[in-house]
Amino acid sequence: EVGKVRLYKEWKVHGTNNPGIGRFINADHQPPVSSILAARQSNQNSKLAEAMLEVATNSSPLNTNLISDVRKYHGLKLPTVYVPREVHREFPSTKSPNFRESLATAISRGDVVGTFKLTILGAMPRVMLCSTKNFKDFQNRQISKTRLGIFKSSFQQHSKMMVQKWFNLFQGKNVMTTADLNTLTAWIDNQGYKNQ
Numbered sequence: 001e002v003g004k005v006r007l008y009k010e011w012k013v014h015g016t017n018n019p020g021i022g023r024f025i026n027a028d029h030q031p032p033v034s035s036i037l038a039a040r041q042s043n044q045n046s047k048l049a050e051a052m053l054e055v056a057t058n059s060s061p062l063n064t065n066l067i068s069d070v071r072k073y074h075g076l077k078l079p080t081v082y083v084p085r086e087v088h089r090e091f092p093s094t095k096s097p098n099f100r101e102s103l104a105t106a107i108s109r110g111d112v113v114g115t116f117k118l119t120i121l122g123a124m125p126r127v128m129l130c131s132t133k134n135f136k137d138f139q140n141r142q143i144s145k146t147r148l149g150i151f152k153s154s155f156q157q158h159s160k161m162m163v164q165k166w167f168n169l170f171q172g173k174n175v176m177t178t179a180d181l182n183t184l185t186a187w188i189d190n191q192g193y194k195n196q
Contacts (some may be wrong), residue, residue: 001025001082002147003154009076016186026088027080030162031107031119034092035100036078037071039107043070048110053076060173071162079165081123081158082148085114092129112176116166116184120159120193129196159188 001023013025019027036056039049050062056078057066070078075156092099099122106115126141145181150156187193 002084002150003158003161004082005079005122005158005165006082007076008074008078008080011082012076013079022085024085025082026085028083028088028091028094028123029075029080029103030093030123031103031115032093032100032122033070033075033078035103035107037067038101038104039069039164042104042109046110047173048112048115048175049107051170051175052107054173055169079162079169083164084144084151087125087148087151090125090127090143091123095118096188109112110175112180116163116189117179117192119162120151120188123159124155124193127153131138156188156191157194160185163188 006027008027008029015021031052033056036049036052039046040053041043045050053067053070054060054062057063058072058077086162088094093103099118103115103118103122106118125143125148127148163181166179167176
């Protein structure tokens, strides 16, 4: 299952059909729901935040009455990537409020390429990040080398799939161009995320 890109509501069904699977695999919202909501709150004129919330509410133009459901149901209609649970607990986007705030700022400014570069960096476990940084928000946990290996081997491909999924969901919303998609795909292909 690791590396599959699915809507969160599909994960909920998957979890219901496979009780206890959440102990092994989680569905990671990329970008996090909290960052999308914070971006909208800080800049209601952000076309990128609005487009993400249109996806989340399945409404176009955005039905603002449905935004509270995005928080309540944790973004059921937003894309997620299936990742090993212990790896997920080490993501900056999971553990670092400052990181989620930086991502919200990029979304609120409408910086599509910057948003998805940060999203990808935010979905890297601590062991893949530059060890000279002082990540105070992380716990030093043991991570299964097998599950980490599977995650690392799918990282490049599932990052491209996640960006492509958003590109598809953004069709007709005028927030992400083919050039943006090509820039991000080339950055992922060249492993630009290793240059932190």
